[in-house]
Amino acid sequence: MSADMTDPAPLAAPPDAGSIRALPSRAQARRRAARERAVGLLLPVVGAVALFVIWALVAQMKLITPILLPGPIPVLATLVQGLAGGKLMMDFAVTVLRTLEAFAISAVIGMPLGVLLGSNEKAYRSVEFLIDFFRSTPASAMIPLFLLIFGVSDFNKVAIAAFGAVLIVIFNSAYGVMNARKQRIMAARVMGASGWRVFRDVLIWESLQPSFVGLRTAVSMALVVVVVAEMFIGSTNGLGHAILDAQQVLNVKLMYAAILATGILGYLLNILFLYAERRIVHWSGR
Amino acid sequence: MTILDTPTTGQSVDSPLITIRGLVKYFGDAPLYDGFDLDIARGRIISVFGPNGCGKSTLINMMAGLIPIDGGEILFGGKTRRETRIGYVFQNYREALFPWMRTRDNIAYPLKLMGWSKARVEARVEELVASFGIGFDLNRYPYELSGGQQQTASIMRALAPGPEVVLLDEPFSALDFEMTLFIREKLQQVFMETGTTMMLVSHDLEEAVYLADEVLLLTKRPTQVAEVVRFDAARPRDLDTLSAPAFIEAKRHSLEVFQREVRK
Structure with missing residues (x-):
């Protein structure tokens, strides 16, 4: 029954000028899609880079003896x-x-x-x-x-x-x-x-x-x-x-x-x- | 049963094409068919309609030889299933076509099975393309086509070898309305061109009557023929057919029989 209570409200409120102006233009939508694609391509690299950085830091700070863990570069x-x-x-x-x-x-x-x-x-x-x-x-x-x-x-x-x-x-x-x-x-x-x-x-x-x-x-x-x-x-x-x-x-x-x-x-x-x-x-x- | 004694050649057009005598089919201990008889005339479209679970699909599957029968016999102009060329159209076209073959090769498959030469197969496929007025690319794989196009290809495949009977198991149930209308018309057109006997299981009474020369109404199980309703409207039938008094009367009467059987 909750649908009866909530549904009419958005219908009853006419879209005001402000919300229309807030709609993204086509160019903006395209740019956003391109950005999302770029992020999608980068995501898989994030984990690998993070591991590399942590490895480098741990080795640099000698948290683990270099005999067991040399740095990633060498x-x-x-x-x-x-x-x-x-x-x-x-x-x-x-x-x-x-x-x-x-x-x-x-x-x-x-x-x-x-x-x-x-x-x-x-x-x-x-x-x-x-x-x-x-x-x-x-x-x-x-x-x-x-x-x-x-x-x-x-x-x-x-x-x-x-x-x-x-x-x-x-x-x-x-x-x-x-x-x-x-x-x-x-x-x-x-x-x-x-x-x-x-x-x-x-x-x-x-x-x-x-x-x-x-x-x-x-x-x-x-x-x-x-x-x-x-x-x-x-x-x-x-x-x-x-x-x-x-x-x-x-x-x-x-x-x-x-x-x-x-x-x-x-x-x-x-x-x-x-x-x-x-x-x-x-x-x-x- | 005289049909059994007549040679297959020189039969009159009026002799029944399909004769079912004393058909028995049990599912577990429950009889689905227990002494079922049916004659189907040559060159007609028969719609099969009946209550849920009365074995409409089972009937045509037994005719197609896909499900074994427990007793009785099904003959096609006196010939056994093995000696008869049957086309079959499944409801689920997705799992009926072979996705590893191009659509053209799917349609040609039954012809290759019969050992036709490449040129003859080619010619036959072109003939089908022309008569169906195909507008899509047959070199695509089935999964690249829309549902309606896939079902059209299934029907072309079933018709390719020039079968004596085409059995269709709810061929429109998985299609949207637009495609249903399109394929219905194609089916009617092919029927008018070739006169191929068709038997079509339907769950839509309007569609069943619209396409059929005879509506085969079945009872609840153990299944018998409740009544065969004739509908003789001229072809091609179109939208006007749907509002013609004869159509409305045939549909009303079929519904009456159906409801009487369901309430029994």
Whole structure:
């Protein structure tokens, strides 16, 4: 009933000359919109700049001993130097290569397997427990086992990362198929599509969007496992090795630089996959 | 049942196209259809109207072979569903078209399924474009089109293979009024050009009568035919049809039957 009380009031009061003059002109509205766009572009930078400033202040005032926390400028200098042709660049490249290898293996095995399992729900239910169990087992827990199987090889790191990633891909692709819009399947069937054509023309496409979520998660997982494996499996290169090596000899600047490089790598991979998803699954969310 | 014995060729125009005999469909333990019979003549538009939950959509879904039947048979000029070319238009056009295909490819999809050559598919799509008077770009993806344009594309897709029957499940329910009027006229125009038998589930009695040669009124479940109301007004029907005495009488009578059935 409160609406009855409040509604008539604004209607009853005629707009006076003052309020009309207060209305913004079109040019003003345009300027305001431009300002809002600029603010929108700047906002994401605010947090990063704030962290940088706090880091610089803490280091400058020696609130934390410089042995543990060097200033941001020397760390960034080390990072840029390292990535511009130094040893860090090699480590970066090696980690990228291993991550992409592991990812490629998991995608090539996981997507077809997931789509196949998803299109036969009984088949998926029969292996669901295994997938969920090993998906819940930290891949790092399997490192000693993989050491036994593959030895201290380069491929070991790739294999274990691929193992961690493949289950995520299978899971997401399978659910993508199982959750395909029933009506699209019906539409294809009513037009006379065979089971194979429904699979090829509808199910695979319907599963693409969830599959991409799986691939994006999988590449992050692959990076995590590769970096861990590089730390512990008799490595001589890679970002994981660089971080641990720098820590062992107390080269803190290099350690921070290597950590930042790993973060940059993870972030770039994520952006890359988001971009690829938007290009390939162009209908997603529309 | 003589229709079963006649060969499919050389049938007279008057023989029913669709014959439903002893149709049975249960949902759980509850009978939805329990011995349902229906004949539908060739070259008519049939509107299906009835109380909520009487299984209007289920009926055409069973005819389309999308929902299995528990008993009885549905034949099309003596042929089974598998041997019959059926076009189907869904209410929810968003989930009926394939968003990964351009609109043109969506319309061409059933033709490609039939193994038509590229040139033949092209020609047929152009033919449809001309007869629908399409003003939007078919090279766009469905999600780039308005709802009405998407539903128009759905109807073109359903008509592309020259089906013997087109089934439409509340095709206007998700559209705004302007688009509803537009597509209604297109549908009527296509019907006048091709004489394709159409069966249309509707929840709007005015629309049901306006489009139909026969309004199929259904009872509450277990569903039977309450009455088939004929409406013979000449085509093309237009706004004047809506105020013609015959229309008003057909609508009034349909409403009467409907209300009698709902109150039972």
